Amino acid sequence: MNVVVCAKQIPDPAAPPALDPERHTLVRDGKLILDDSDAYGVEMGLQLAGDDGEVTLVSMAPNGEVSGLRTALAMGAAKAILVSDEALRGTDALGTAKVLAKAIERVNPDLVIAATESTDGYTGTTPVQLAELLGLPSVTFAKKVTVEGGKVRVERQTEAGYDEVECPLPCVVTVTAGVVEPRYPSFKGIMAAKSKPVEQLTVADLGLSPDEVGFGGARQEIVSVVPAEERGAGEIVTDEGDAHERIIQFLEQLKLI
Amino acid sequence: MAIDTIWVLAEQQDGAPVPTALELLTQARAMAGTVKAVTWGGGAEGLAGTLGEYGAQVVYDLGDLGGKLPGPLVAAALAERVRSGDQPDAIFVPTTYDGRDIAGRLSARLDVPVLTNVVGLVEENGELRSEHAVFGGTQIVTARFTGARPGIFVIRAKSFPAESAGGGPASVETLTVPEVGAVSAASVQQRHVEERSGPKLDEADVVVSGGRGLGAAEHYALVEELARLLHGAAGASRAIVDAGWVPYSHQVGQTGKTVKPTLYIACGISGATQHLVGMKGAKHIIAINKDPEAPIFSVADLGIVGDVHKVLPKLIEALKARS
Ligand SMILES: Cc1cc2nc3c(=O)[nH]c(=O)nc-3n(C[C@H](O)[C@H](O)[C@H](O)COP(=O)(O)OP(=O)(O)OC[C@H]3O[C@@H](n4cnc5c(N)ncnc54)[C@H](O)[C@@H]3O)c2cc1C
Ligand SMILES: Nc1ncnc2c1ncn2[C@@H]1O[C@H](COP(=O)(O)O)[C@@H](O)[C@H]1O
Numbered sequence: 001m002n003v004v005v006c007a008k009q010i011p012d013p014a015a016p017p018a019l020d021p022e023r024h025t026l027v028r029d030g031k032l033i034l035d036d037s038d039a040y041g042v043e044m045g046l047q048l049a050g051d052d053g054e055v056t057l058v059s060m061a062p063n064g065e066v067s068g069l070r071t072a073l074a075m076g077a078a079k080a081i082l083v084s085d086e087a088l089r090g091t092d093a094l095g096t097a098k099v100l101a102k103a104i105e106r107v108n109p110d111l112v113i114a115a116t117e118s119t120d121g122y123t124g125t126t127p128v129q130l131a132e133l134l135g136l137p138s139v140t141f142a143k144k145v146t147v148e149g150g151k152v153r154v155e156r157q158t159e160a161g162y163d164e165v166e167c168p169l170p171c172v173v174t175v176t177a178g179v180v181e182p183r184y185p186s187f188k189g190i191m192a193a194k195s196k197p198v199e200q201l202t203v204a205d206l207g208l209s210p211d212e213v214g215f216g217g218a219r220q221e222i223v224s225v226v227p228a229e230e231r232g233a234g235e236i237v238t239d240e241g242d243a244h245e246r247i248i249q250f251l252e253q254l255k256l257i
Numbered sequence: 258m259a260i261d262t263i264w265v266l267a268e269q270q271d272g273a274p275v276p277t278a279l280e281l282l283t284q285a286r287a288m289a290g291t292v293k294a295v296t297w298g299g300g301a302e303g304l305a306g307t308l309g310e311y312g313a314q315v316v317y318d319l320g321d322l323g324g325k326l327p328g329p330l331v332a333a334a335l336a337e338r339v340r341s342g343d344q345p346d347a348i349f350v351p352t353t354y355d356g357r358d359i360a361g362r363l364s365a366r367l368d369v370p371v372l373t374n375v376v377g378l379v380e381e382n383g384e385l386r387s388e389h390a391v392f393g394g395t396q397i398v399t400a401r402f403t404g405a406r407p408g409i410f411v412i413r414a415k416s417f418p419a420e421s422a423g424g425g426p427a428s429v430e431t432l433t434v435p436e437v438g439a440v441s442a443a444s445v446q447q448r449h450v451e452e453r454s455g456p457k458l459d460e461a462d463v464v465v466s467g468g469r470g471l472g473a474a475e476h477y478a479l480v481e482e483l484a485r486l487l488h489g490a491a492g493a494s495r496a497i498v499d500a501g502w503v504p505y506s507h508q509v510g511q512t513g514k515t516v517k518p519t520l521y522i523a524c525g526i527s528g529a530t531q532h533l534v535g536m537k538g539a540k541h542i543i544a545i546n547k548d549p550e551a552p553i554f555s556v557a558d559l560g561i562v563g564d565v566h567k568v569l570p571k572l573i574e575a576l577k578a579r580s
Contacts, residue, residue, distance in 0.1 A: 017392060024398065093361075094370050122511060123373040125411070128328060128361030137442040138328065141354050143505065153446075157505050158354060159270060161451040165326065167443035176512075178499035219404030220370050223386060228397045231537070231556050236549070239563025244572035247543060250559050254520060254541060256463060256487060257579065 001053040003045040004104050006114040008035040009061045009068030013119050024222035026120060032061055034068035037115035039182040040175050042072045045113050048147055054078035058103045060096055066198055073193035074185030085202045090215030097129035102206035112172040116141050131172040138172040139165050143179055259383045260289045262345040267294040267308055268353055274304055277351035279311045279419035281412060285349055286312030288380055297322055297331055301429050309427035316427045319434050328358030329440040334432050336366035347385050350411045360411045372400055373411040393530030394537045414515045451504050456490050463489030464518045466509055470525020470565055474502035479569040480524055486576045494526045510535035525565045528553025
């Protein structure tokens with residue numbers, strides 16, 4: 001089975017985030033890494049593709065950035081399509097979905113996997129928008145995925161527990177963290193990844209018009225960014241064996257006991 | 258241009274609208290003259306009383322969807338309605354699993370953008386502006402749509418209080434769900450409900466949550482015991498949900514539940530930004546963590562630098578002795 005995995009490359013979440021002073025959008029100019037959320041998708045894709053299929057990564061990122069894709073290729077993905085174009089700066093979720101959809105159409109996969117939400121953008125809407133644009137059904141919030149007889153069976157998280165959902169292929173599935181344990185790339189994998197094909201495309205290559213993407217295509221803007229009301233600094237107590245007594249006092253003050 | 262009409266998606270659970278739908282109706286009626294609720298899954302007549310009471314004049318009922326996932330069908334029905342000329346200025350969608358599916362599909366169908374993770378709404382110059390908490394809730398971003406209406410807003414739970422307006426029942430209008438073909442091929446085969454005792458996590462007055470600092474799955478019992486003694490609910494960080502110690506329904510945070518209890522007690526939780534956004538709204542916060550540098554202490558009213566395995570058993574003991 002051939003699987004496309006959407007692989008977002010993001011600024012290292014451990015580093016302090018920077019906002020563009022004019023547009024207030026996240027600055028994504030430096031080195032980008034594979035979003036942890038998508039590492040689960042890559043692993044799931046590799047497991048489902050099996051020996052007779054392969055995983056193709058699809059990514060949209062600025063500056064021809066491939067560092068994150070190399071990580072996923074080192075895990076075992078066969079190849080990647082990267083859409084990178086100055087015109088994409090400021091693209092929102094719907095614009096991203098349009099770009100990814102055009103790229104995915106070139107692969108014509110049996111299954112598309114994305115994460116339920118990205119770490120930096122976390123709109124969680126891109127994959128469903130993508131599904132709608134591709135005319136495919138989708139199952140979101142998968143915590144378990146199996147494929148049999150041309151159908152995927154998904155355990156989908158719900159408010160109360162989970163639903164067993166069945167869906168014919170081709171379709172889009174979004175996976176939650178913890179759905180599978182992502183493998184660490186082996187040394188051999190890392191070496192092999194260096195020579196795996198990464199096809200680079202522009203907005204024009206995809207047949208999209210520049211005004212469907214970027215800041216203009218987003219049709220939304222950030223008006224302001226202000227610090228939130230801070231919680232007053234609290235009291236810190238180092239436990240010397242009696243900290244529970246301070247907690248009891250606190251509970252009494254709140255009249256909870 | 259004023260805001261005249263707002264639609265609110267009123268997903269139901271156990272035969273009642275989800276609490277967020279009532280919060281959004283309350284907010285919608287303060288902002289617009291005409292408020293319509295959208296419901297699916299059957300039983301609209303039974304919901305019309307509550308939806309009317311919270312501010313809906315009309316309920317658009319899509320009926321039973323026959324076990325299909327609602328996303329593509331609800332989106333298609335609403336898109337058709339909008340295209341026929343019945344245009345709201347804004348559509349409010351609760352941040353639920355199905356809510357996000359519907360919003361995404363509707364956005365693509367209508368070719369309009371969506372604003373997600375909304376935690377506040379304000380009106381300015383006759384248009385809606387949405388507020389979003391970013392960087393662990395330390396900054397508030399305000400955004401606006403610049404293109405054609407309707408604006409689709411996906412709004413987090415507990416962003417607004419739910420207040421009854423005391424109105425009569427809404428009138429129910431049936432909307433037909435169009436034939437959409439392959440996109441609606443996903444169907445639910447079976448539902449599994451996880452048993453929970455005590456108050457619901459997002460409604461409890463006290464929430465006690467545990468994180469990786471508990472060390473092992475069996476120590477979560479300490480968290481449950483403390484929650485029980487305080488008549489509260491037990492929550493969790495994502496780390497221990499991913500590790501399989503507790504079911505996902507316990508997760509507090511960006512991808513989990515938003516809680517606003519009177520008291521939140523974080524046990525062995527570091528306080529990652531994605532956890533903070535789900536619990537920072539608690540009135541009071543107690544944190545127990547052995548690392549004095551843990552970010553959770555920056556939001557705690559009472560921070561205990563200590564070992565959960567020492568503090569919690571003594572606390573539980575002391576509470577038991579009092580009851
Ligand atoms: C897209 C995305 C969405 C996310 N959504 C969520 C979400 O909804 N909710 C969520 O919680 N997280 C979420 N996360 C994960 C989040 O970033 C953190 O990884 C997670 O919250 C960490 O959980 P933790 O605090 O239990 O574990 P850790 O960060 O490992 O912290 C454990 C803490 O326990 C302390 N500790 C260790 N031993 C003891 C002891 N004996 N006594 C006392 N303290 C001890 C340590 O000092 C440490 O501070 C999300 C991440 C991403 C990328
Ligand atoms: N620029 C991108 N490149 C590749 N995949 C993406 C991109 N943006 C979003 N996705 C996919 O869609 C998921 C949800 O993203 P988001 O809508 O930003 O929360 C991500 O986890 C990815 O799987």
